[in-house]
Amino acid sequence: MSRTADITRSLKERTDDANAWGADYFLSIHVNAFNGSAHGYEDYIHNSLSDSSRRALIRDIMHEEIVKVNxxxxxxxxxxxxHVLRETRMPALLTENGFIDHASDAQKLRDPNWRQAVAQGHVNGLARAFNLKRKSTNLKSNMAIKRVIVDGMQVRLTQKKRMC
Known part of the structure; x- marks a missing residue:
């Protein structure tokens, strides 16, 4: 994550951090705005890439998984x-998950269940694109997860192993 608090970070700071971390993939998740008439989901790769590139193939998988649920x-x-597509040294994707200034999209964005489904769509896309497998199929029953939400925004997530 490029930030863990509600602070502004420049695009350069975000890409510099990712490059310094040696990240394998850069996923930039956004909500769009235009003039109240545009609506929907779209995603982007850098314009120098061909539609048959590995990065485009990852985008195609991500797009399919996110559109299934959003x-x-x-x-x-x-x-x-x-900037985030051009200046990262690793493959990168930018997703635009609705338009905050469009009434129907904004209504969805206010729903924490919808946001969770969209987040899961991103996770499903990453797992499929990179052939990731769960470490444990019994993760939910062994872990206690605590989410702290203030004014509709998650401010903390903690996870610990349940004691039996």
């Missing part, structure tokens, strides 16, 4: 020269 108009798979 219940938004599909605006398509796109390319752009965005």
């Amino acid at each position: 219940n938004l108009h599909n605006r398509g798979k796109k390319k752009a020269n965005f």
Whole structure:
């Protein structure tokens, strides 16, 4: 994560951090805005990439998994020269998950269950794209997870092994 508190970080700070961490993949998750008329989901890879590149194939998988769960108009798979796509040394994807200034999208964005489903769509896409497997199939029953939500925003997540 590029931030754990509600602070502003520049695009350069975010990409510099990811490059310094030696991250394997850079996923930038956003909510869009335009003029109240645009709505839906779209995602981006850098405009220098071909549609048959490995990065485009990852984007295709991510797109499919996110669109399965987000219940938004599909605006398509796109390319752009965005800073986070250009300046990261690792493969990168930027997702735009609805438009905050569109009434229908904004209503979904207010729903914590919808946000959880969209987050799960991103996780499902990453797991499928990188062939990731769960370490334990019994993770939920062995772990206690505590979420702290203030004014509709998660501020802390803690997890610990349950004592039997």
